[in-house]
Amino acid sequence: MKPFNVYPINPINIVKANGSTVWDAEGNAYLDLYGGHAVISIGHTHPHYVQRITEQLNRIGFYSNSVEIPIQRELARLLGEVSGKVDYDLFLCNSGAEANENALKLASFYNKRKKVIAFSKAFHGRTSLAVAATDNPSIVAPVNETDNVLFLPFNDEEALKAAFESYGNEISSVIIESIQGVGGIREASVSFLQMIRSLCNEYNAVFIADEVQCGYGRTGLFYAQDYSGVDADIYTMAKGMGNGFPIGAISISPKFEAIYGSLGTTFGGNHMACAAALAVLEVIQQEKLMENAAQVGQYLIDELKQIEEIIEVRGRGLMIGIELPESLAHVKKDLLLKNRIFTGEAKPFVIRLLPALNITKEHADQFLVALKKQISAVTVA
Numbered sequence: 507m508k509p510f511n512v513y514p515i516n517p518i519n520i521v522k523a524n525g526s527t528v529w530d531a532e533g534n535a536y537l538d539l540y541g542g543h544a545v546i547s548i549g550h551t552h553p554h555y556v557q558r559i560t561e562q563l564n565r566i567g568f569y570s571n572s573v574e575i576p577i578q579r580e581l582a583r584l585l586g587e588v589s590g591k592v593d594y595d596l597f598l599c600n601s602g603a604e605a606n607e608n609a610l611k612l613a614s615f616y617n618k619r620k621k622v623i624a625f626s627k628a629f630h631g632r633t634s635l636a637v638a639a640t641d642n643p644s645i646v647a648p649v650n651e652t653d654n655v656l657f658l659p660f661n662d663e664e665a666l667k668a669a670f671e672s673y674g675n676e677i678s679s680v681i682i683e684s685i686q687g688v689g690g691i692r693e694a695s696v697s698f699l700q701m702i703r704s705l706c707n708e709y710n711a712v713f714i715a716d717e718v719q720c721g722y723g724r725t726g727l728f729y730a731q732d733y734s735g736v737d738a739d740i741y742t743m744a745k746g747m748g749n750g751f752p753i754g755a756i757s758i759s760p761k762f763e764a765i766y767g768s769l770g771t772t773f774g775g776n777h778m779a780c781a782a783a784l785a786v787l788e789v790i791q792q793e794k795l796m797e798n799a800a801q802v803g804q805y806l807i808d809e810l811k812q813i814e815e816i817i818e819v820r821g822r823g824l825m826i827g828i829e830l831p832e833s834l835a836h837v838k839k840d841l842l843l844k845n846r847i848f849t850g851e852a853k854p855f856v857i858r859l860l861p862a863l864n865i866t867k868e869h870a871d872q873f874l875v876a877l878k879k880q881i882s883a884v885t886v887a
């Protein structure tokens with residue numbers, strides 16, 4: 507047996523990691539500005555994280571949701587505090603797709619409706635309804651196809667108003683990434699998010715903020731969408747939540763009533779995942795990582811904007827998209843192979859930076875020097 511070959515992979519075997527440095531099997535060090543796809547939030551092998559998970563594993567690693575799991579309450583309390591949504595409830599699951607699936611389902615249980623509004627270039631995951639709300643037909647299998655999802659152009663207020671006028675009483679939920687990740691680091695306007703809020707209020711539809719990639723402190727705010735000044739009814743999260751330990755969650759406004767059996771999971775909320783998530787929040791709080799993300803992120807954005815070959819710099823905090831012209835398409839690969847710096851990408855020519863929230867200005871400078879070098883190497887050649 508061998509792994510099912512669905513991932514195009516870099517021929518690098520990472521065997522060790524610390525903070526924002528990872529090492530391959532030959533002992534070469536790399537700067538990690540990708541965080542394994544926005545997952546590493548507090549840095550690799552953070553000592554507090556390692557200690558908390560190790561201690562938990564030595565006590566108990568798992569028991570199901572059929573018994574009391576006090577560490578879930580601890581996590582809910584701290585997440586409420588750090589996110590500022592103290593009166594929301596927490597449902598724990600295992601991944602981003604699962605979080606969105608549960609959010610869409612909870613919305614539909616709530617208002618007994620079927621239609622979902624999603625947006626162009628959205629990515630919400632690969633499970634059945636999450637992928638149906640994802641704007642990428644190549645990953646939607648025939649069995650996932652549904653007429654219940656209505657795609658509208660991102661940031662198009664007229665289209666949104668018209669959709670509610672036509673289908674208002676059938677719309678169960680609106681799901682949006684306030685900053686699209688896979689879509690290329692594109693930000694929803696404040697007025698668009700405010701309009702979603704007011705139309706959802708008017709039509710009793712549910713506003714779902716997909717914070718799986720943009721959330722968890724990455725932009726300098728706990729939920730990226732907080733920049734709009736309006737609350738969502740459900741926030742979905744995963745990636746940075748466990749710093750690599752699989753965990754996802756939805757934060758649920760008090761207007762939803764919990765009904766036994768309506769949502770459920772075997773692994774979600776297990777002791778190990780909760781210990782990992784608590785360690786992450788404790789480090790975010792104690793080491794002021796949201797402030798650091800805002801500061802180092804703004805420094806990077808300001809410096810990147812000075813580079814004239816870059817078409818556009820988008821994003822907030824440590825969620826940054828660098829749009830390059832086609833002639834600089836292989837800069838991302840050069841950063842990895844010639845400078846040993848991991849970055850992410852979005853099609854067609856966007857470099858995505860999704861580093862740990864505790865990267866330093868020195869890390870940022872190391873990246874800027876390498877980027878300028880690769881850009882000028884291509885420009886001169």
Ligand SMILES: Cc1ncc(COP(=O)(O)O)c(C=O)c1O
Pocket residue numbers: 601602603604606629630631632683687688716717718719720744745
């Ligand atoms: C915005 C967003 N939502 C959902 C997901 C799906 O998360 P997962 O891969 O954990 O299922 C992703 C993953 O990239 C994402 O970026």
